[in-house]
Ligand SMILES: NC(=O)c1ccc[n+]([C@@H]2O[C@H](COP(=O)([O-])OP(=O)(O)OC[C@H]3O[C@@H](n4cnc5c(N)ncnc54)[C@H](O)[C@@H]3O)[C@@H](O)[C@H]2O)c1
Ligand SMILES: *[C@@H]1O[C@H](CO)[C@@H](O)[C@H](O)[C@H]1NC(C)=O
């Protein structure tokens with residue numbers, strides 16, 4: 237634009253300030269009406285669709301990488317994916333347990349590969365990821381599951397323990413995503429699943445650092461989705477975050493609950509739910525399912541009111557010391 241044109245533009249605007257104002261206001265009102273229509277459309281669409289079970293995508297032939305497959309939820313998720321015909325890449329620091337998972341999958345007639353990886357070390361992740369890409373191929377489904385849960389009062393946690401917990405439960409997610417997302421973007425498809433926890437929905441005693449890691453996973457996955465959406469990649473790269481309540485794997489050493497109905501969930505059940513949620517493209521899911529909605533609902537009430545409910549339910553974990 238030349239100076240002359242700028243001048244002209246300015247005078248025009250000065251001559252018709254009212255017209256510009258009216259025009260702007262009408263646009264804004266239209267925008268607000270459209271936003272309202274879309275807002276309620278998507279709200280009712282969600283309610284409507286929640287009555288129908290979404291179709292489960294076929295995972296036959298997909299390569300699924302799961303961390304922490306030697307034991308617990310990771311192991312059962314590997315078996316569940318294998319039973320659906322996927323090829324499983326098993327990562328764990330525990331070589332013996334990992335080998336057993338692979339052996340069991342092969343005995344079922346499935347395909348699986350065992351890799352030793354300490355996911356608390358970025359260099360380990362980078363190295364083993366390179367091997368997997370060469371030896372197995374394109375990982376289209378990634379399950380960030382490995383995690384540890386030391387459980388005691390904050391002042392009894394030492395520095396190394398807290399750092400290791402953040403390395404495994406949080407930072408490993410970044411290194412894994414950075415290794416496997418680029419190829420997913422190239423191939424225009426991929427799915428990343430993260431294990432958070434109900435301890436990522438509410439704070440609990442004896443689990444101050446752990447809750448921090450699980451809240452972090454929730455924040456990471458939420459903002460990761462937003463970034464993918466803004467880059468218009470969210471239809472190709474799917475994300476799922478899982479919030480299990482206490483699961484019967486031994487991770488949760490001294491669970492404590494007042495009501496028997498709040499007893500521990502079986503890892504097989506959790507694994508089935510994870511695989512089904514991924515195949516149906518569900519973004520967030522707690523196990524049991526209503527906990528996530530309960531958390532969203534209860535948080536509109538004041539802190540003290542929530543404390544009354546929490547004291548009544550009297551659920552948590554005792555120190556492992
Ligand atoms: N068990 C529960 O009550 C519960 C509840 C909510 C969420 N979760 C989450 O689910 C995930 C799995 O938990 P789980 O109960 O199956 O635990 P688990 O202890 O049974 O299994 C965890 C696996 O991760 C592996 N692992 C640990 N550190 C590792 C490392 N540095 N590198 C590679 N592998 C490592 C272990 O060897 C083990 O095989 C965790 O992220 C946990 O926080 C568990
Ligand atoms: C695990 O399996 C690999 C490959 O089959 C083998 O080389 C390794 O010795 C096994 N490790 C253990 C601890 O069983």
Ligand SMILES: *[C@@H]1O[C@H](CO)[C@@H](O)[C@H](O)[C@H]1NC(C)=O
Nearest residue numbers: 329330354355356357400403
């Ligand atoms: C994994 O790495 C951490 C350091 O990041 C180390 O403290 C831990 O002992 C390692 N675990 C195993 C089983 O090698």
